Amino acid sequence: MATDQATPPVDRRQQAFRTPAVDVDELTALLDGRYREVRELVRANLVEHAQILVDAEEMGQAEFRERVKDVVVHMASTGQTGMGFPTEYGGGGDIGASLAAFETLAFGDLSVLVKVGVQFGLFGGAILQLGTKIHHDRYLADLISGRTMGCFAMTETGHGSNVQALGTVARYDAEAEEFVITTPDDASRKDYIGNAAAHAELAAVFAQLEVDGESHGVHAFVVHIRRDGAVVDGVRIEDCGDKMGLDGVDNGRIWFDGLRVPRTALLNQFAEVTPEGRYLSPIDNPNRRFFTMLGTLVQGRVCVGGAGINAAKVALTIATRYADRRRQFEASSTDEEERLLDYGMHQRRLFPMIAENYALHFAQEVVAGQLHDVFSGPGPVDTGTDEQARRMLEARAAGTKALGTWHATRTIQECREACGGAGYLSENRFTALKADTDVFTTFEGDNHVLLQLVAKGLLTDYSSEFEDMDQFGMVRFVAGVAVETVVERTAVHKLFQSIRDLLPGGDEWDQEAGLLDPNYQLAMLRFREEHMLGGVARRLKRGIDSGMSPGAVFSRVQDHVIATARAHTERLVLEAFVAKVATVPDKDTKVALNLLCDLYALTTIEADRAWFMEHGRLSSARSKAISREVSDLCRKIRPIAVDLVDAFGVPDALLRSPELLAWGE
Ligand SMILES: Cc1cc2nc3c(=O)[nH]c(=O)nc-3n(C[C@H](O)[C@H](O)[C@H](O)COP(=O)(O)OP(=O)(O)OC[C@H]3O[C@@H](n4cnc5c(N)ncnc54)[C@H](O)[C@@H]3O)c2cc1C
Numbered sequence: 001m002a003t004d005q006a007t008p009p010v011d012r013r014q015q016a017f018r019t020p021a022v023d024v025d026e027l028t029a030l031l032d033g034r035y036r037e038v039r040e041l042v043r044a045n046l047v048e049h050a051q052i053l054v055d056a057e058e059m060g061q062a063e064f065r066e067r068v069k070d071v072v073v074h075m076a077s078t079g080q081t082g083m084g085f086p087t088e089y090g091g092g093g094d095i096g097a098s099l100a101a102f103e104t105l106a107f108g109d110l111s112v113l114v115k116v117g118v119q120f121g122l123f124g125g126a127i128l129q130l131g132t133k134i135h136h137d138r139y140l141a142d143l144i145s146g147r148t149m150g151c152f153a154m155t156e157t158g159h160g161s162n163v164q165a166l167g168t169v170a171r172y173d174a175e176a177e178e179f180v181i182t183t184p185d186d187a188s189r190k191d192y193i194g195n196a197a198a199h200a201e202l203a204a205v206f207a208q209l210e211v212d213g214e215s216h217g218v219h220a221f222v223v224h225i226r227r228d229g230a231v232v233d234g235v236r237i238e239d240c241g242d243k244m245g246l247d248g249v250d251n252g253r254i255w256f257d258g259l260r261v262p263r264t265a266l267l268n269q270f271a272e273v274t275p276e277g278r279y280l281s282p283i284d285n286p287n288r289r290f291f292t293m294l295g296t297l298v299q300g301r302v303c304v305g306g307a308g309i310n311a312a313k314v315a316l317t318i319a320t321r322y323a324d325r326r327r328q329f330e331a332s333s334t335d336e337e338e339r340l341l342d343y344g345m346h347q348r349r350l351f352p353m354i355a356e357n358y359a360l361h362f363a364q365e366v367v368a369g370q371l372h373d374v375f376s377g378p379g380p381v382d383t384g385t386d387e388q389a390r391r392m393l394e395a396r397a398a399g400t401k402a403l404g405t406w407h408a409t410r411t412i413q414e415c416r417e418a419c420g421g422a423g424y425l426s427e428n429r430f431t432a433l434k435a436d437t438d439v440f441t442t443f444e445g446d447n448h449v450l451l452q453l454v455a456k457g458l459l460t461d462y463s464s465e466f467e468d469m470d471q472f473g474m475v476r477f478v479a480g481v482a483v484e485t486v487v488e489r490t491a492v493h494k495l496f497q498s499i500r501d502l503l504p505g506g507d508e509w510d511q512e513a514g515l516l517d518p519n520y521q522l523a524m525l526r527f528r529e530e531h532m533l534g535g536v537a538r539r540l541k542r543g544i545d546s547g548m549s550p551g552a553v554f555s556r557v558q559d560h561v562i563a564t565a566r567a568h569t570e571r572l573v574l575e576a577f578v579a580k581v582a583t584v585p586d587k588d589t590k591v592a593l594n595l596l597c598d599l600y601a602l603t604t605i606e607a608d609r610a611w612f613m614e615h616g617r618l619s620s621a622r623s624k625a626i627s628r629e630v631s632d633l634c635r636k637i638r639p640i641a642v643d644l645v646d647a648f649g650v651p652d653a654l655l656r657s658p659e660l661l662a663w664g665e
Helices: 024-048 052-058 061-077 095-105 110-130 133-145 286-295 298-325 344-375 387-418 420-424 430-441 447-460 471-479 483-489 491-502 506-512 518-545 550-582 588-607 609-614 620-646
Strands: 150-153 169-173 178-182 190-194 202-211 214-224 235-239 251-262
Touching (some): 024 095, 024 588, 095 110, 095 298, 110 133, 110 150, 110 190, 110 202, 110 214, 110 430, 150 190, 178 214, 298 344, 298 387, 344 387, 344 550, 344 588, 344 620, 387 420, 387 430, 387 550, 447 518, 447 550, 471 518, 483 491, 483 518, 491 518, 506 518, 518 588, 518 609
Parallel strands (some): 169 202
Antiparallel strands (some): 169 178, 178 251, 190 251, 202 214
């Protein structure tokens, strides 16, 4: 991390300001990063299929689902969707490339994106990570090519976030050497399952494994739910019906009625049932086994976070370009009406979101890089992987997914409003962007539930007991250690101290340092995180000491827990941005990125100014100075705003919005 190094304090306000000349191609290359070629391939595929954005509005549901499937299969033929799979099965053998490809796909129709996510990420990921060679040999080549479609059947109507409590049962019949899969009640039917209503022949089904009367917890099985298009005996499927968006994805419900599948249907990377019915696993603790299994599927979460960030780029590009042309009211002495983008309020609405998008993009790059490293070992992740690194990755992926997808929801709405009535017309893309991205905050882990996972990591310092603990275990664990230990053990504490040492003013650092000094900005976010973390630990401990049950204590402190996780993730996002800018040569691109980085940091502090003031880290004078600085940064960004969104590299053909973007020509 750049900020670990002893960079001298800088106050960019003291430097004379000249509007930087943005080299759009250079900035796009920086954003595209290591996988530029992959992203270009996806852009080309999306442009080739740009008509699908129109089809989404004009076709009926059944026809559009087929259209989406055809596009997905065509994209598979270009290698775009199989980049993360082993080369011996026709994949590209590069996990980082597959993440870059998926993120970029979010520039186009999002039913295509989600169908790709289900087929190659969720279903393919389950076969790859939870299965062994027998499953890889049997299924990978066909699923990578799109010849066989599959689905990922985890969620049930009664249990979504709490996967450990699933009701579907897979009972082992030693005599027949088969598993018998049953849906015991309607709450246990599989629900919302993408690809299930029409296309999937196979399903990765998550069920409670029972062997000889003993339950071993949730395991995954690969089973046929259709053969040659017909639903197999022992399976019932229903369409979920109309949804808010993603009309091209066939979500369905599945019931199992004593479906018999061979013993080899168990995806046996982490557990095995011998023919005679002995259960074997290298991981003794059932909780740990469960979380290790789920942890291998973290890639889906990273993908959805990245997709949210990239879908928001489409909205930002349209809204910023429109505002640069659209005129409304005479605001100056000339007769001409003013461009929307010259209004301070419009700048205040759009530019902090552009800044946040850049920040999240670089934070996502860090998570994707870590995922690539952790998962690029020999074969699927096993228990030998550095466990703490894996836990930290899972928590970071969870936090970035939550912030990235909330950013998408807020940004798309704001951009729609910023385009006025024109934003409401479907041809300008916001109809689909809003409806299709909305659920990103829910699937691949509900955001609030994910932030609790982030907090659990922080509070337990990703300890080796992490996976053995449920929420209540975590409360007991935290209550059992000295509160100072919780804070002391985290890296935040040490980093915070080193930053504090760098800033002028000793204990008054927060009043003395320059607002545009990244060390000051980071110190503020670290102070908030550290303070919140200590506060949560203290409250958990007090609650338990006073005799309350762990559940009651956790529930009372839960909003504080979530706020801490969010503060932690925002700190990581800012660190990623600062670190990225530090790698850029001292030219105009760096000046432009510094403006965005300052804007992200100061709007983040501004948004939580009440907290900083309550905790004595912001005087009212300084708080007002931050708001002034934010507006000043927006004015500085104004001349380069269009370049900054053009650098996202969303192809013009995907922006549609013909009249909106040509306004005034
Ligand atoms: C379009 C779509 C596609 C999907 N595709 C798939 C798929 O292909 N395969 C699959 O397996 N699943 C799929 N899902 C399911 C999805 O993953 C779940 O909807 C998600 O995990 C949330 O579960 P839930 O709906 O049961 O919500 P719940 O878990 O019931 O959550 C409801 C609300 O309660 C809150 N909440 C839950 N627990 C807590 C807690 N402990 N403390 C505080 N608040 C809490 C949440 O924040 C949320 O706001 C899909 C869903 C949709 C809508």
